[in-house]
Amino acid sequence: MFANLIRGSLAALVVVTGLVSNALAGGFDVNTTITGLALRGVDPVSYFVDGEPHDGSIAITAVHNGATYRFASEENRDLFKQNPDKYLPQYGGFCAFGTAMGVKVDGDPDLWKIVDGKLYLNLAPSIQERWVKDIPGFIATADTKWGDLENVNPSDL
Template sequence: MSIVTNAFRGALLSIGLAMAFVPATTQVAVAEAEVNIVEGYAVHGYDVVAYFTKGKPVDGDDRFTAEHDGATYRFSSAEHRDLFTADPAAYAPQYGGYCAFGAAMGRKFDGDPSAWAIVDDKLYLNLNKDVQARWKEDVPGFIRGAENNWPLIRSLADASLEASPPAGVTVGAQ
């Protein structure tokens, strides 16, 4: 009887230890899902500060990087890196660099660094220039829709959003 009891206790202890690590693992996956990372970098490795200072997308350089919200950002200069690290919220793209139109539709699509806009001092990316043209038809409405949806979708994979959107997600401009 004591052999069975010890084996049972050992099994319970193993299950308990395994369950203790589930929340930590889940949190790591969630943090990664909140920023669109392509080939190891946020915003495909483009310099997010350059959108504001040069008015165009500029490739970042591996010599100038900074970490923010679990993602690595690249910059074209040390000056841009330093501006970003001083105030990442001022330069990081909205919705983790995912497509702003997609977020308004309750989805998480890649953000193309060449399909961008700065609205009210915030950087927005879209899936491509065709999608961006649709987004520009009602920028304030699509931003309101994305603002409603982002807290609901930010930690979910797009495949799950397509299969079963969470309650409260709106579709389109609001």
């Protein structure tokens, strides 16, 4: 019952925010805005080098997997280009808890955690509170489910 409540709430929020993966970003595997911007413009490298997210500059960008990423500095952009997989959020930037529940919903760049060198996002503070109660379990479940979800339109789930 809890899972159905979460799925319904998360699905509704996706529709309201409009922050879902789209064909403009090259498929359904990356969470982007309708303009193809990933992470709402937050610099993915900043989590790792600064220990916190920083907004990227519209003038410093890179395109990866059809999505546009912004960076706070050219150095961060260059680090990203050298090894994008090191800095990309897991599950294409969709919510880690939602992925474990079998849905693709927005991941908020301000609700994040680095676990074993990987960046995970969550949808909302209450969702993140639930996720941190069993991070290894939710990651294991999400890793298993991501293969089935990765190329599916969020609205089809």
